[in-house]
Amino acid sequence: MTESVLPVGAATGRRRGLLGMTRLERGEAIWFYALISPWLIGFIAFSIGPIISSLYLSFTRYDMANPAVWIGLANYERMFTQDPLFLQSLKVTAIWVFGGLPLRLAVALFFAVLLNQKVMGMGIFRTIFYLPSVVSGVAVALLWMWLLQPQFGILNFFLRSIGLEGPAWLSSPQWALPGFIVMSLWSTGSTMIIFLAGLQGIPAELYEACSIDGAGKVRQFFALTVPLITPVILFNLVMGIIHSFQVFTQAFVMTNGGPANATLFYVLYLYRTAFQYSQMGYASAMAWVLFVIVLALTLIVFRSSGRWVHYEGGVRGR
Amino acid sequence: MSSIPAVRLRLHPKLGAKAADYVFRAFAFSVLIFGTITMIVPFIWMLSTSLKDPSEIFLYPPRFIPSYIRWANFSEALTVLPFGNWFINTTYITVMGTLGQVLSASIVGYAFARLRAPGRDLLFVLLISTMLLPEQVTMIPVFLIFKQLDWVDTWNPLIVPAFLGGGAFNVFLCRQFFMTLPLELDDAARIDGCGTLGIFFRILLPLSKPVLAAVTVFGVVGRWNDFLHPVIYLHTQAKYVVSIGLRLFRDYDATSWHWLMAAAVVTMLPCLIVFFFAQKLFVQGIATTGIKG
Numbered sequence: 001m002t003e004s005v006l007p008v009g010a011a012t013g014r015r016r017g018l019l020g021m022t023r024l025e026r027g028e029a030i031w032f033y034a035l036i037s038p039w040l041i042g043f044i045a046f047s048i049g050p051i052i053s054s055l056y057l058s059f060t061r062y063d064m065a066n067p068a069v070w071i072g073l074a075n076y077e078r079m080f081t082q083d084p085l086f087l088q089s090l091k092v093t094a095i096w097v098f099g100g101l102p103l104r105l106a107v108a109l110f111f112a113v114l115l116n117q118k119v120m121g122m123g124i125f126r127t128i129f130y131l132p133s134v135v136s137g138v139a140v141a142l143l144w145m146w147l148l149q150p151q152f153g154i155l156n157f158f159l160r161s162i163g164l165e166g167p168a169w170l171s172s173p174q175w176a177l178p179g180f181i182v183m184s185l186w187s188t189g190s191t192m193i194i195f196l197a198g199l200q201g202i203p204a205e206l207y208e209a210c211s212i213d214g215a216g217k218v219r220q221f222f223a224l225t226v227p228l229i230t231p232v233i234l235f236n237l238v239m240g241i242i243h244s245f246q247v248f249t250q251a252f253v254m255t256n257g258g259p260a261n262a263t264l265f266y267v268l269y270l271y272r273t274a275f276q277y278s279q280m281g282y283a284s285a286m287a288w289v290l291f292v293i294v295l296a297l298t299l300i301v302f303r304s305s306g307r308w309v310h311y312e313g314g315v316r317g318r
Numbered sequence: 319m320s321s322i323p324a325v326r327l328r329l330h331p332k333l334g335a336k337a338a339d340y341v342f343r344a345f346a347f348s349v350l351i352f353g354t355i356t357m358i359v360p361f362i363w364m365l366s367t368s369l370k371d372p373s374e375i376f377l378y379p380p381r382f383i384p385s386y387i388r389w390a391n392f393s394e395a396l397t398v399l400p401f402g403n404w405f406i407n408t409t410y411i412t413v414m415g416t417l418g419q420v421l422s423a424s425i426v427g428y429a430f431a432r433l434r435a436p437g438r439d440l441l442f443v444l445l446i447s448t449m450l451l452p453e454q455v456t457m458i459p460v461f462l463i464f465k466q467l468d469w470v471d472t473w474n475p476l477i478v479p480a481f482l483g484g485g486a487f488n489v490f491l492c493r494q495f496f497m498t499l500p501l502e503l504d505d506a507a508r509i510d511g512c513g514t515l516g517i518f519f520r521i522l523l524p525l526s527k528p529v530l531a532a533v534t535v536f537g538v539v540g541r542w543n544d545f546l547h548p549v550i551y552l553h554t555q556a557k558y559v560v561s562i563g564l565r566l567f568r569d570y571d572a573t574s575w576h577w578l579m580a581a582a583v584v585t586m587l588p589c590l591i592v593f594f595f596a597q598k599l600f601v602q603g604i605a606t607t608g609i610k611g
Binding site for chain 2 (some may be wrong): 021023025028029031032033035036037038040041042043045047049051053054057064109112115117118119120124125127128129130131133134135136137138139140141143144146148152154158171186213216217235238241242245246249251252253267270271274275280282283284286287288290294295298
């Protein structure tokens with residue numbers, strides 16, 4: 001290539017070689033691939049490769065002791081026609097996602113708005129509201145088993161003190177799942193903090209303009225805050241859908257799926273199928289159904305987002 | 319700053335609006351107090367139970383302040399099962415895993431934020447899309463890989479993947495943060511003879527404490543509390559971590575709440591300490607990266 005065909009603005013005197021790049025550009029590209037190589041290796045070894053092999057496994061019967069046997073769609077058929085436990089786990093998880101998630105998002109947004117006001121001791125408030133999210137896992141599960149204990153638990157004590165008789169929570173088939181939802185409301189801190197970050201991006205002048213126009217706080221919230229925060233709502237909604245489907249630890253520790261399979265969450269059943277019953281093929285098929293459900297919901301949310309998510313100005317340049 | 323209308327408003331305040339503002343703030347404050355109590359009571363209840371004599375646990379109405387403080391609950395709870403051993407194991411895994419995660423997420427984030435290369439944007443989309451992938455899809459084949467490598471019942475499956483990417487969300491967080499740092503920094507450093515790695519380690523990393531704090535907190539909290547992976551990979555009790563140890567403890571003795579809560583308090587403590595130290599930076603790290611675009 002001669003210099004005359006170089007685009008305007010290309011550094012003069014640099015020869016274009018491989019892929020039409022200058023030496024400098026090539027060096028940069030080599031550095032880029034060198035630096036991302038750990039991720040790229042992990043991506044191939046732990047994401048792409050396993051996605052393909054789990055799709056294959058989902059069409060087989062495989063118990064790890066014997067070679068995998070191709071059985072076509074039999075796993076998928078079994079799931080929806082011969083496995084009441086699978087349908088139960090789907091139902092439990094659906095209630096958890098469609099009942100619990102909107103509630104969690106609403107609570108998180110409500111408190112994030114309050115945590116964005118100028119009131120005394122805000123730093124302390126923010127820290128305390130985030131605290132429960134720092135301590136997830138088994139310790140929290142144990143703590144909530146104790147809080148939800150029907151006779152001596154603190155929650156039913158408070159309910160009694162306002163004249164309500166609390167349910168048996170985790171030992172009742174009707175109330176175990178609501179008990180899980182109550183627990184999840186306690187630890188919405190990470191969702192809250194992401195909302196808070198979004199709220200802090202709303203210019204104060206807009207609120208001033210809004211109050212000059214005579215809008216009250218409630219009006220401001222619905223007319224200004226909610227539309228401007230919709231991109232963050234979208235983010236939290238999508239991440240919330242993905243995470244809600246994966247609940248496992250609490251179910252495993254607190255109820256182990258019971259009573260009467262009332263808290264048999266999808267991933268708990270998947271775990272049992274794979275690692276206790278060694279049905280790797282069937283479990284892979286369940287994982288793929290989970291994937292398709294999550295993907296479909298995510299796509300529906302994204303598709304609909306054009307109608308309700310409000311982007312300010314143009315798309316930011318990268 | 320377009321503060322002129324605001325100033326004028328303050329000079330001639332509508333009394334009604336001002337009063338409404340006070341009422342609103344009082345409302346916000348009291349709801350926040352209520353929320354704070356809701357957030358804090360479970361912790362207090364846990365601490366109180368962990369210090370009670372067993373005879374005071376099943377009292378009704380419950381007593382928040384124990385009649386005497388029984389510290390022995392802690393030593394007893396932690397010696398019934400080898401918790402000391404499990405704490406050491408968990409600390410090792412948490413430190414190594416978090417180190418790997420911070421290191422690889424920041425380097426990969428740097429590459430995506432600062433270096434131009436063909437295919438970069440496509441790879442970034444792939445990276446983001448792995449955030450949408452439920453782990454259960456890859457869990458079984460990944461287990462089979464580790465089984466092939468003879469790594470089941472070792473700590474490798476809990477540590478090694480952290481060095482390979484450090485999690486898509488953390489890479490994303492780092493990239494977003496590096497994007498907010500001015501490019502002129504890189505140019506100036508390059509003129510002074512800094513290479514690609516030099517810019518990263520000497521110029522950008524020292525400016526990135528907030529996002530590093532955030533990734534560290536996520537790493538420590540995530541690994542310390544991780545349950546799914548230990549339960550899949552660790553089978554020998556001597557190799558256990560506290561999360562599965564705690565669960566074993568619950569099966570061992572499901573009604574000794576004074577012991578269970580004592581063990582829970584000790585398990586929560588390291589995460590709380592890390593959070594308190596990193597707190598200010600952490601919140602900044604999340605806020606400045608602006609999870610919007």
